[in-house]
Amino acid sequence: MxxxxxxxxxxxxxxxxxxxxxxxxxxxxxxxxxxxxxxxxxxxxxxxxxxxxxxxxxxxxxxxxxxxxxxxxxxxxxxxxxxxxxxxxxxxxxxxxxxxxxxxxxxxxxxxxxxxxxxxxxxxxxxxxxxxxxxxxxxxxxxxxxxxxxxxxxxxxxxxxxxxxxxxxxxxxxxCGVCTGFGAAVNTAKVEPGSTCAVFGLGAVGLAAVMGCKDAGAKRIIAVDINSEKAEKAKAFGATDFVNPKDHNKPINQVLVEMTNGGVDYSLECVGKVEVMRTALESCMEAWGVSVIVGWTDMHDIAIRPGHLICGRTWKGSMFGGFKSKDGVAQMVKAYMDKKLMxxxxxxxxxxxxxxxxxxxxxxxxxxxxxxxxxxxx
Structure with missing residues (x-):
């Protein structure tokens, strides 16, 4: 009918x-x-x-x-x-x-x-x-x-x-999810070849961010999550390391700074919690690190010490991975059909x-x- x-x-x-x-x-x-x-x-x-x-x-x-x-x-x-x-x-x-x-x-x-x-x-x-x-x-x-x-x-x-x-x-x-995470890495952070990245939160958005970091040519991608069962999944999408904050007796940003000789070049927060957003920023190299807020929340204020930005870090937000929606989705579908996207x-x-x-x-x-x-x- x-x-x-x-x-x-x-x-x-x-x-x-x-x-x-x-x-x-x-x-x-x-x-x-x-x-x-x-x-x-x-x-x-x-x-x-x-x-x-x-x-x-x-x-x-x-x-x-x-x-x-x-x-x-x-x-x-x-x-x-x-x-x-x-x-x-x-x-x-x-x-x-x-x-x-x-x-x-x-x-x-x-x-x-x-x-x-x-x-x-x-x-x-x-x-x-x-x-x-x-x-x-x-x-x-x-x-x-x-x-x-x-x-x-x-x-x-x-x-x-x-x-x-x-x-x-x-x-x-x-x-939503795949474009949001992938684009946050390639469009918003603009991850560079040979760089070191950290992705906080390994839901679909976080795993897509890992995939985006790999696609952009990052040499080291540290996946961070409180669920260790996600480690293998993260590595399947391109992560080189996995860190569970519960396994450490010091703040996870300190762990990452020590792992990377001063901090990662890029960090992506894919959880939607303000405390993780701050941690992700503090995990970046203070002189040039770029941290991107991807996880959505509008319930709490966030605080940071000015020195954490004055020294040279950049803090950015990303909505839908920075994709112009009509154009970006069509491009991502094509990439999937061409077997270039998981x-x-x-x-x-x-x-x-x-x-x-x-x-x-x-x-x-x-x-x-x-x-x-x-x-x-x-």
Whole structure:
């Protein structure tokens, strides 16, 4: 049955309130309006940022919502004014827009865009308006994407068209985690050949950062995590050393400084904890070290002694790995299809949408790297 122009009733995992299990509900997804596309989500990863919103941020105005922002799917229909997409296109939803018209999009200095949900509502992590309703109530669209739903509606500036041959249940991870970590190393830190790096946190983002450091030609990559079971996985992605802070009776930054004759050239924090961010900075060579904050949190202030920067270190932040979203995702999908990028290796579990709470528990308990949920049949 042709669904274009009609409300679609489908399944979605709804977060009705913070710190509670998601509920599989029947929701209504309105047709796309001007400059919008409606997408059938085929597969989605579960990312820590989803858990952050649910269990840590818990913004009072951020619920009810459909979470999920690391997906891939097929365009079902398009609204008026859409010329870039047509039904049947294989796409990846983007939580950072690329309108190609604003001053940010036109600048090579940033991958941010002045349009999209993040421009005014980054604290709530959703726009006030959405195309979702459930039980007569408006349901928010998380990070402008909401991939824990069989269908979603997005502005065309936040959708990347990809190689139609790409497996959606793999490249969905390029919608967030893999690009975020990999790009933080190659685009933001600008890791140089022959350098020494440290990556803090070995979830999907951290492992992708390790992979990025290797791709950039780093000669030594020290992976840091409090779970020693991740050591072998890190080495598979390119780490040369593994350090567990629990194995040492001194601050881990001191351990790294001693290991590297003064500190690493580059450090990447992929945990989302302010104390680790400071440690990562202090692990850098004081004269020229570059430290990049990759892990997301907006709950605490961070403090540093001015001398730690005055001496020559650089402290940077990275959102989505510095990739211009539409362009970067398409490039990364091509790199994957050309067998120049590891993606399958991040996937430790495969589940269906009705198992979403099991997938969330796996991530909470640090028992997975990425779980990919099968949402709709292709």
């Amino acid at each position: 042709d669904t274009a122009g009609k409300v679609i009733k489908c399944k979605a995992a709804v977060a009705w309130e913070p710190n509670k299990p998601l509920v599989i509900e029947d929701i209504e997804v309105a047709p796309p309006q001007a400059n919008e596309v409606r997408i059938k989500i085929v597969a989605t990863g579960v990312c820590h940022t989803d858990l952050y919103h649910l269990f840590e941020g818990m913004h009072k105005d951020g619920f009810p919502a459909v979470l999920g922002h690391e997906g891939a799917g097929i365009v079902e229909s398009v609204g008026p004014g859409v010329s870039e997409f047509q039904p049947g296109d294989r796409v990846i939803p983007l939580f950072i827009s690329q309108c190609r018209e604003c001053r940010f999009c036109k600048s090579p200095k940033t991958n941010q865009c002045e349009k999209g949900w993040a421009a005014d509502h980054y604290d709530v992590m959703a726009l006030a308006d959405s195309r979702f309703t459930c039980k007569g109530k408006k349901v928010l669209q998380f990070m402008g994407t909401s991939t824990f739903s069989e269908y979603t509606v997005m502005n065309q500036i936040a959708v990347a068209k990809i190689d139609p041959a790409a497996p959606l249940d793999k490249v969905c991870l390029l919608g 993606v399958d290796e991040f996937i430790t579990h495969n589940m269906t949408l009705d198992q979403i709470n099991n997938a969330i528990d796996l991530m909470k308990d640090c028992k997975c790297i990425r779980t990919v949920m099968s949402v709709s049949p292709q």
